[in-house]
Amino acid sequence: MHTDACLVVAFLNTVDFERGDDLLDDPGLWRRWAEDHDLTPNDPAEARAARDSLRAAIGDPRLSVRPLEVPLRFAMTAAGPVLITPDAVTAVLAAATRLTIREDWVRLKICPAGDCLWAFYDESRNRSRTWCSMRVCGNREKARSWRARTATVHN
Template sequence: MHTDATLVVDFLNTVDIERGEDLLDDPGLWQRWSAQRGVSPGNADEARAIRDALRAAAGDPRLPVDQLEVPLTFSLNSQGPQLLGTTAVSAVLVAATRLAIRGDWVRLKICPADDCLEAFYDESRNRSRTWCSMRVCGNREKARTWRARATGVHN
C-alpha cells in the first residue's frame, strides 16, 4: 500500500467501532501514534473532527458528510511544489490530498459490516473490493445471507 494511503487508513482506524475504543481519548496513545509517524500530535478534538469528516467522506454510514475547510502549507523549493504537514492532522490531510490528486481517494473505503466499519485501501484492479477482509466480514455476511435464504427469511 502506498505511504499516503497507509497514513490515512491508520488515522481513520484510530477509532475501533467493534471494541468501542478511540485512541484519541487517551493523550498518551495519541502522542505515541503521532511520534511513530514523525509528526506532532496536535489537538485531539481537532483530530477527531477531521477524522470523522474523512471517515464520512470515505463512506462511514454513521457520520454526516460535512464540508471541511482546513488551511494547508505549500512550499516551493528546488524539488518542486510540496504540501507540508507537521502535525498529525496536517500530515493526514496532505496525504489525503495527494490521494485525491492521483485519483486514488476512491480506493479508501469503510467496511459496510455494522460491527466493523474499519477503513481500508482497495488495491483491487477494478476497485471493487467491498469488505475489509473477505475472510472475516465478507465471510460473516455470506453466512448470514445463506442462513436467511435457507430459513426462508428475505431482506
C-alpha cells in the same frame, strides 16, 4: 499500499468499533500514534473532527460530512513544491489530497459490516472490493445471508 494511503487508513482506524476503542480518548496514545508516524499530535477534538469528516466522506454510515478548513502551506525546493505539514491532521489531509489528485481517493472505503466499519484501501484492479477482509467480515456476512435464505426456504 502507497505511503499516503497507509497514513490516511491508519488515521481513519484510530477508532475501533468492534472493540469500542477510540485512540483519541487517551492523549498519551494519541501522542504516541502521532510520534510513531513522525508527526506532531493535534488537539484530540481537532483530530476527531477531521477523522469523522474523512470517514463520512468515504462512506461511514454513522457520520455526516462536515466542512473542514485547514490552511495548507508549501515550500519550493529543488525537487519542486512540497506541502508543509506541521501536525498530524494537516499531514493526513495533505495525504488525502494527494490521493484525490492521483484519483485514488475512491479506493478508500469503509467495511459495510455494522460491527466492523474498518477503513481500508481497495487495491483491486477494478476497485470493486467490498469488505475489509473477505476471510473475516465478507465470510461472516455471506454466512449470515446464506442462513437467512435457507431459513426462509425451510420455514
